[in-house]
Structure formats: structure tokens, C-alpha cells
Amino acid sequence: MGRVTVRRPVRTLTPQGQRRRPDTLAVEEPLEIRISGTPLAVTMRTPGHDVELAHGFLLSEGVIGHREDVVLARYCDGVDDEGRNTYNVLDLTLADDVPMPDVGVRRNFYTTSSCGVCGKAALDAVRLASRFPPSDAGFTIDAELLTTLPDALRRRQRVFAATGGLHGAGLFTSDGALLAVREDVGRHNAVDKVLGWALQQNRVPASDLGLLLSGRASFELVQKAAMAGISLVAAVSAPSSLAVALAEDHHMTLIGFLRGQSMNLYTGKGIA
Numbered sequence: 001m002g003r004v005t006v007r008r009p010v011r012t013l014t015p016q017g018q019r020r021r022p023d024t025l026a027v028e029e030p031l032e033i034r035i036s037g038t039p040l041a042v043t044m045r046t047p048g049h050d051v052e053l054a055h056g057f058l059l060s061e062g063v064i065g066h067r068e069d070v071v072l073a074r075y076c077d078g079v080d081d082e083g084r085n086t087y088n089v090l091d092l093t094l095a096d097d098v099p100m101p102d103v104g105v106r107r108n109f110y111t112t113s114s115c116g117v118c119g120k121a122a123l124d125a126v127r128l129a130s131r132f133p134p135s136d137a138g139f140t141i142d143a144e145l146l147t148t149l150p151d152a153l154r155r156r157q158r159v160f161a162a163t164g165g166l167h168g169a170g171l172f173t174s175d176g177a178l179l180a181v182r183e184d185v186g187r188h189n190a191v192d193k194v195l196g197w198a199l200q201q202n203r204v205p206a207s208d209l210g211l212l213l214s215g216r217a218s219f220e221l222v223q224k225a226a227m228a229g230i231s232l233v234a235a236v237s238a239p240s241s242l243a244v245a246l247a248e249d250h251h252m253t254l255i256g257f258l259r260g261q262s263m264n265l266y267t268g269k270g271i272a
Contacts, residue, residue: 205229
């Protein structure tokens with residue numbers, strides 16, 4: 001598996017002068033996702049948990065809904081200049097009764113680490129219908145308990161602690177247990193990784209889980225939660241207007257600016 005961090009020399013300038021030192025950077029590399037040999041998407045991600053990422057991506061795009069929908073995931077051959085496998089091409093085989101993704105899912109070129117929908121082949125494919133409507137869930141959590149989760153998430157973001165360059169996403173229960181935490185240079189990849197974890201653990205639809213985001217809540221992240229049946233999304237930073245509108249459409253609870261002992265409740269009734 002590829003490295004998640006690298007060391008590079010840096011010159012630090014301060015009012016007291018300057019010095020040279022090594023710095024730890026988060027790795028960003030492309031991952032090409034293929035279905036039975038056919039290229040589907042390329043995303044810029046931090047290596048690690050790639051199979052979860054691919055499962056979460058296919059779940060959030062409406063291609064699959066259960067662990068059994070993918071029968072095989074394997075890395076394709078590919079080497080760097082030193083002859084080492086890059087682990088940057090992942091090929092998945094769908095079960096016989098799972099149709100190939102619609103052309104609307106396929107990306108025109110690639111997905112950046114900051115945007116998971118900007119490469120959509122068709123804008124109509126951006127707003128997807130969930131097979132697990134989150135409005136049926138009714139997930140609630142105590143407000144005081146929820147305020148403890150950002151610090152718990154941060155404590156488990158080990159690569160962020162070393163680099164300061166990764167987003168985090170976590171799935172939590174109504175009693176405040178963080179079941180899965182994943183990091184990535186792309187916030188959408190971090191979410192796909194935890195959703196892929198849930199799918200592989202047979203916890204989709206994830207109506208008994210909430211989604212915690214280390215940064216802002218964008219439209220695509222709320223949509224990914226909705227596609228997994230998650231009805232509560234809490235973010236440390238701000239939501240976008242479209243994220244709020246989508247959460248309202250799905251009767252989801254959307255929380256922003258979850259910091260310290262305060263939060264903003266934009267939609268829903270999932271706070272006790």
C-alpha cells in the first residue's frame with residue numbers, strides 16, 4: 001500500500017529569523033476505479049482504505065446497496081519508476097444481478113480532492129434518489145453528548161495531527177460511540193471511506209448512525225449521507241445553502257458550527 005505521508009525539506013520564516021527543517025506532508029495520489037475493467041472514475045485521494053472508498057463511492061452514487069453487490073475488488077498492475085506497485089488502480093466486479101453504472105455516474109475526467117461532483121457527466125445525475133430514505137430513520141442524540149464528538153474525532157485523526165492536511169469523517173451512535181473514523185485529502189473521500197466501512201459491516205441502511213464531518217457540510221456530503229440512509233449530519237464548520245435545502249427535502253437533521261458547547265441547527269429534529 002502506498003504511503004500516507006512523506007517528508008520534505010522546508011524553510012520556515014518567522015520574525016526571529018529562518019531555519020530549514022523536515023516537514024511531514026499528507027500524500028495525495030490518484031485512484032482510478034474500474035468496474036470489470038471499464039474505467040469509471042478517478043479521484044485524488046490519500047492512499048489507504050481504498051476498497052472502502054470504492055464501496056462508499058458506488059453506494060453514494062446509487063450503483064450498489066449491499067455488501068454482496070460487489071463480489072471482487074483487486075488492484076491492477078501498475079508500477080512507479082522504481083518498479084513498486086502504485087496501488088492506484090482498483091478494479092471491482094459486480095454481482096451478476098447488479099447492472100453496470102449509468103453513464104451519468106461516470107466522470108468526464110477526474111474528481112479532485114476538493115470536489116466530488118464537479119466532474120459529473122450530466123448535471124441531472126447530481127441529485128440522486130436514495131434507496132434508503134433517511135426520513136424513515138428518526139435518529140436522535142443528546143446535544144451535550146454531541147458536543148463531545150469533534151474532540152473525539154480529532155483524537156483519532158492521527159495523520160492530520162502529523163500533517164494538518166487531511167479531512168476527517170466519522171460514524172457515531174446515539175450514545176456517542178465513534179464506530180469508524182477515516183481521513184483523506186478529499187472530504188468526499190473520507191465520507192466514502194466510512195460509508196464503505198458501514199456497507200462492508202452490513203450496517204447499511206445506516207439509520208442508526210450519524211455522520212460527523214471535520215469541516216464544512218457541502219451538498220455532496222449531505223447527499224452521500226442520504227444515499228446511505230443517514231438522517232443526521234453534524235459538521236464542525238458551515239453548511240452550504242444547497243446542503244441545507246437537500247437536508248430539508250429529505251427531512252434530515254443538519255448541524256453546523258459544532259464547536260465547544262454550541263452548534264447551529266439548520267434542519268430537522270434529531271437533537272434531544
